[in-house]
Amino acid sequence: MQSNKHHVLFLLLLLYGAFTASAQEDQIKSLPIVAFRDTIKAPLMPDPKLQDTLLKDTTKVDSLNGKKPLLLDKIKYKAKDYVKMSQKDQKIYLYNEAELYYQDTELKAGIIIMDYVKNEVYAGRLKDSLGNYTQLPFFKQGTNEVIPDSIRFNFDTQKAIIWNSRTEQQAGLGQLGSDAMKVYAEITKKENDSVYFLSEGKLTTSKDTVNPDYYIRVKKAKFVPQKKVIAGFSNLYIADVPTPVALPFAYFPLTVGRTAGVMMPTFGSDPDRGYFLQNGGYYVPINDYVDLTLTGDLYTNGSYGFRTQSVYSKRYKYRGNVNFRYENLVTSQKGFSDYSRSTIYNIQVSHAQDAKSNPNSRFQASVNLGSSSYYRNSLLQQNLPNTQVNNLSSSISYSKTFPEYPSVNLSLTATHNQNTNTGVVDVTLPTLQASMERIFPFAPREGIKKGIIQNVNFQYNLNARNSITTTEDDFLTGRMFDNTRFGARNTIPLSTNFKVAKHFSVSVGGSYEDVWAIETYERGYDSDTKSEVVTDTINGFDRYGTYNFSASIGTTLYGLVNFGEDKKIQAIRHVMRPSVSYGYTPSFDQYYDSYIGADDELELYSRFEGTLNGAPGLNKSSSMSFSLGNQFEAKVRDKDSTATKPKKISLLSNLNLSTGYNFEADSLKLSPLNLSGGTNILNNKMAINFGASLDPYAIDNNGTRINTFNVDNGGSLFRLTTARANLSYSLSSETFGKKKDEKKEDKKDEYDYVAASGGRDDDLFGRANDFNENRPEDERDKDSEDVENPVYGTKLPWDLRLAYAVNYSNSNRQNTIGSHSLMFSGNIQLSPRWKIGGSSGYDFKNKGFTLTQLRFERDLKSFRMNFNWTPFGTYKRWYFFIGIKSSILQDLKWENRSKRN
Numbered sequence: 001m002q003s004n005k006h007h008v009l010f011l012l013l014l015l016y017g018a019f020t021a022s023a024q025e026d027q028i029k030s031l032p033i034v035a036f037r038d039t040i041k042a043p044l045m046p047d048p049k050l051q052d053t054l055l056k057d058t059t060k061v062d063s064l065n066g067k068k069p070l071l072l073d074k075i076k077y078k079a080k081d082y083v084k085m086s087q088k089d090q091k092i093y094l095y096n097e098a099e100l101y102y103q104d105t106e107l108k109a110g111i112i113i114m115d116y117v118k119n120e121v122y123a124g125r126l127k128d129s130l131g132n133y134t135q136l137p138f139f140k141q142g143t144n145e146v147i148p149d150s151i152r153f154n155f156d157t158q159k160a161i162i163w164n165s166r167t168e169q170q171a172g173l174g175q176l177g178s179d180a181m182k183v184y185a186e187i188t189k190k191e192n193d194s195v196y197f198l199s200e201g202k203l204t205t206s207k208d209t210v211n212p213d214y215y216i217r218v219k220k221a222k223f224v225p226q227k228k229v230i231a232g233f234s235n236l237y238i239a240d241v242p243t244p245v246a247l248p249f250a251y252f253p254l255t256v257g258r259t260a261g262v263m264m265p266t267f268g269s270d271p272d273r274g275y276f277l278q279n280g281g282y283y284v285p286i287n288d289y290v291d292l293t294l295t296g297d298l299y300t301n302g303s304y305g306f307r308t309q310s311v312y313s314k315r316y317k318y319r320g321n322v323n324f325r326y327e328n329l330v331t332s333q334k335g336f337s338d339y340s341r342s343t344i345y346n347i348q349v350s351h352a353q354d355a356k357s358n359p360n361s362r363f364q365a366s367v368n369l370g371s372s373s374y375y376r377n378s379l380l381q382q383n384l385p386n387t388q389v390n391n392l393s394s395s396i397s398y399s400k401t402f403p404e405y406p407s408v409n410l411s412l413t414a415t416h417n418q419n420t421n422t423g424v425v426d427v428t429l430p431t432l433q434a435s436m437e438r439i440f441p442f443a444p445r446e447g448i449k450k451g452i453i454q455n456v457n458f459q460y461n462l463n464a465r466n467s468i469t470t471t472e473d474d475f476l477t478g479r480m481f482d483n484t485r486f487g488a489r490n491t492i493p494l495s496t497n498f499k500v501a502k503h504f505s506v507s508v509g510g511s512y513e514d515v516w517a518i519e520t521y522e523r524g525y526d527s528d529t530k531s532e533v534v535t536d537t538i539n540g541f542d543r544y545g546t547y548n549f550s551a552s553i554g555t556t557l558y559g560l561v562n563f564g565e566d567k568k569i570q571a572i573r574h575v576m577r578p579s580v581s582y583g584y585t586p587s588f589d590q591y592y593d594s595y596i597g598a599d600d601e602l603e604l605y606s607r608f609e610g611t612l613n614g615a616p617g618l619n620k621s622s623s624m625s626f627s628l629g630n631q632f633e634a635k636v637r638d639k640d641s642t643a644t645k646p647k648k649i650s651l652l653s654n655l656n657l658s659t660g661y662n663f664e665a666d667s668l669k670l671s672p673l674n675l676s677g678g679t680n681i682l683n684n685k686m687a688i689n690f691g692a693s694l695d696p697y698a699i700d701n702n703g704t705r706i707n708t709f710n711v712d713n714g715g716s717l718f719r720l721t722t723a724r725a726n727l728s729y730s731l732s733s734e735t736f737g738k739k740k741d742e743k744k745e746d747k748k749d750e751y752d753y754v755a756a757s758g759g760r761d762d763d764l765f766g767r768a769n770d771f772n773e774n775r776p777e778d779e780r781d782k783d784s785e786d787v788e789n790p791v792y793g794t795k796l797p798w799d800l801r802l803a804y805a806v807n808y809s810n811s812n813r814q815n816t817i818g819s820h821s822l823m824f825s826g827n828i829q830l831s832p833r834w835k836i837g838g839s840s841g842y843d844f845k846n847k848g849f850t851l852t853q854l855r856f857e858r859d860l861k862s863f864r865m866n867f868n869w870t871p872f873g874t875y876k877r878w879y880f881f882i883g884i885k886s887s888i889l890q891d892l893k894w895e896n897r898s899k900r901n
Helices: 002-024 478-483 777-784
Strands: 076-078 082-086 091-102 105-115 120-124 138-141 144-146 150-154 160-171 179-190 196-204 214-224 228-231 234-238 241-247 250-253 261-263 266-270 274-285 291-299 304-314 318-331 340-353 361-370 391-402 408-419 424-439 457-471 484-500 504-525 533-554 557-562 569-585 592-596 602-606 621-636 647-662 673-681 686-695 697-699 705-709 719-732 798-809 816-831 834-843 853-860 863-870 877-884 893-897
Touching (some): 144 160, 196 228, 266 893, 457 478, 478 484, 504 592, 697 719
Antiparallel strands (some): 076 091, 082 091, 091 105, 105 120, 105 138, 120 150, 138 144, 150 160, 160 179, 179 196, 196 214, 214 228, 214 234, 228 250, 234 241, 261 274, 266 274, 274 291, 291 304, 304 318, 318 340, 340 361, 361 391, 391 408, 457 484, 533 569, 557 569, 569 621, 592 602, 621 647, 647 673, 673 686, 686 719, 719 798, 798 816, 816 834, 834 853, 877 893
């Protein structure tokens, strides 16, 4: 026992030497370190039964005793085994689950020794019967928390020395949430509340606190909690193996919130454009509601690109973003035959107003415009799926409601539609729409409206447009306004409805429309040349009015066939909704003029032909139309034996038939029979939609319809002219598994900085991944979970999506398939951290595969690895990426790609 006491005294002398040395040197390099293998062990805590007089005689040279003892608050303490106060040593000993509280300082440990003369506290671990250390100290001051092996802290100077400290700092905040940076240090010297000096530290975002899969080793560092870490020589370690990634000094921001900073670029080479820096830039948080991201690319052959993105959001008010992308593409070098230069750009704007901010006024925008070849020629990997987009569209609108009776709705809308194949651009700048609510002049102010008179109602609608048709080259230039056309429609519909024989609903009404134009066209035969028709533009306001009458009657019929409750199919219900409508429109020949043509024949024309809304009808129309809607449902016995009611399933969601008959037509009075339908089967996993057009008339040898029924011409009752079918099917491994009580939420990817992306919401055309951006917080956390590898056997999680489309045309006996393709995409979860997927399609008409993409994803806990490969086709390429998930260290990455075709 005596030898053990001498051993403890010897260790206390070492501890005393360590603390007195720290008073002479402020630099952390002078701290004594006792190394055992690859870790630093803290000095052992003194035995609470030991009467130590050495510490009592050396208080004058202790750097942690810089001023006279003074306690500013009460000290609260407790322990599980015992609390001992020694008047001789002037210390308080707390043993086993010890706790101490003083002002904003909280300390928990296996053993705590407090010197109430020097206002110093010592805390350390306990060793259990197996020799393992337990009850590591937990030190908290304010919001800063540290978990060390042992600690020595002075309440007066607020200084401390900490051995093997572990702390966690939240850093980064925005759309992707915050990340946690773990800071480890063998020896830490706390200067004050905001400055710590570290020796032999490790920085990591790995969730494994014992054996992190990666860390950045720093020999010396200055640590400011919740702000930054400034380090000297820093070296990246992966699985405790040093890598060539090292810097002579490093800066790690730990600020919680958005802060300005540099975005590190990606290095690489392209055979056509040389070496490049891609996606480098700067991030600027302008204020609490708006930020700005500036990124760019630079190639050694002269190509470059830059992008600006601003995301703004104000809770309960609005949110949106503005993107501008520009690329200057140079191929080869000047002087070579294959040298070329082109510029492409893309503008995307998205704005959404919260409906609660102003119920009577609303502004929203969704803009996607730019070069037609932007997605196809862009050098960015994430634009690959959008290469199949053939149309860019935009809409900006403002609406205002005046709620007073009768309420009026006003809206101004600017639209843009661009065909990326033809380069034709259609713009409305703007469209004014106004509507007044429906008014019932003969109805009582309160109660139910009854009868034909009380249901009489009318309203007013205005639609005024300024339409522009131009080309991509002239778009956004003065030449785009050369083909501007203006027109307006004023419509006043009048209608009423009533019941006949209790089961038939009858509607009767009419409509008056007044059409305005600011220029018309006058035609005449050129008497001098006698070879062409001359069209003169007449500027000035002009108008015409039209009217029509309509009536309809319809009802709903139900049919039910019962097979018995002991049958699997107990009953089938058929719902039919037949309707007959009649419409009459007179001839408006008063708006038509004539001129003598080349063959001295009288030619009729309207001065409104060629205007935005066209000319009124010349031919009188008196037609009747027929429609029949069908719906089929079944009651089947539920497989669940505990169910008390049968289950309803839809056999055919809708099956619609429609045709018409024109009494005023001189021939071909009967309209084609149109058929359409759709249903969902296999527990709504498969959606089926189909349609067809059946013509009762025959055609001649030139393919022109003739006034002879096809059956009278030796054919069938109807002639199939067009047909279409679309099928979509999705299933997964969960489809064949056990049903779960909890309904799963739709896994919709919300990581979309631009609402008007122009792409698809599925991955049938590939996935638009930008690996340089972090994924949403929920997905990142899910992938970062420390899941174990189960024995999968034959149960591999997977999902599959199929889309089939076919169009048939036979209007002129061509008997051809217009389009015929199958698209598919899917993913297989080989293990909790291995996932492969792909998307492709086959064009049966052109006999070739569509855009094909193969994806390989590997979750490496703190890292993620992705490999995308397009093995053939116009966009043949591959792309590899590996990088840290955390937004704090997202610049630690490596990527490589193949040559673009």
